[in-house]
Amino acid sequence: MKFDFSEYPNNSKGFKEFCINSLQNSYKIYKLRLENIIQEYSETNVHDFRVSSQRFIAILSMIYHFFPSPYNKRIRKSAKKHLNSLSRLRDIQVMGIFVGKLKIQFPILFEFFNYINNLEYQLINTNKVYFRNVKTFEIEDDIFHLIRALKYDFNHIDHNFDDLKSYILLEYRLLLKQLELVNIEDTDTIHKLRIKNKKFRYLVETTQPIFKKAKKICKILSTQQNKMGAIQDVSVLIKEINSYLANNPNLSQEFNPVIEYLKNYQKSLILDFDKSSVILKNLTYFDINED
Secondary structure: OOOOOOOOOOOHHHHHHHHHHHHHHHHHHHHHHHHHHHHOOOHHHHHHHHHHHHHHHHHHHHHHHHOOOHHHHHHHHHHHHHHHOOHHHHHHHHHHHHHHHHOOOOOOHHHHHHHHHHHHHHHHHHHHHHHHOOOHHHHHHHHHHHHHHHHHOOOOOOOOHHHHHHHHHHHHHHHHHHHHOOOOOOHHHHHHHHHHHHHHHHHHHOOOOOOOOHHHHHHHHHHHHHHHHHHHHHHHHHHHHHHHHHHOHHHHHHHHHHHHHHHHHHHHHHHHHHHHHHHHHHHHHHOOOOO
16 A cells, blocks of 8 residues: 655654544534534435544544544444434435335335334434434543543554554455355345445545545445445345334235345345455455555
């Protein structure tokens, strides 16, 4: 990996400066997005907050690997809590879009579509209350003390950009190991790879100020993440339908063609992913292993 050292000197001081600047810039955006969602809970603000949260957590995780501070752990715990509060809503909204397109083909889905819409309405109201009670200053003290710790409390730790390269390459090898464990007959193995792929993507993204080929790699990782995400979305939808049918067993037979359709559709998604997933082994083409 060839890093660009035009902005930061290639030494431990430069690496620490890179970490601090990355943290400050990411937190600035995260805080703004959090303030936006508190002031106005909208689809756009929810999306922007989710993205900024994932990037903020990735920066924190990368820094923690080199400078393990308890302040970092507390900040990540808070950020993950806010992000996780939106996970169920995200799943429901994806289901709603998908079912909305299918209900003409399968009229039995009209009632299920209303069920999904009601769930979405309830979750939106719950999340509005949740974020109204969030205080943006809650982690500011920890941010202040984390930055102070990075500046003064870790002078005995002499990490540098070569250590960052080693860390990224290690995570890449772990990604490839997870890829080897994928069984296309078992969607859980694909989901586990998706989680690993996502974390690695955000790790690589943190290096964009110094690694010019990060965007190319992240684009590939994002494409694979989306393909695996589509597979997982179908699994979640089938699970939700089965939960719905547990309370409406009289509809089970009528839903059989829907579930069969979804399983066949998922198989096509899996085959498409299986054909393209080999590209994850070829990220070396973008010099990720280059000295």
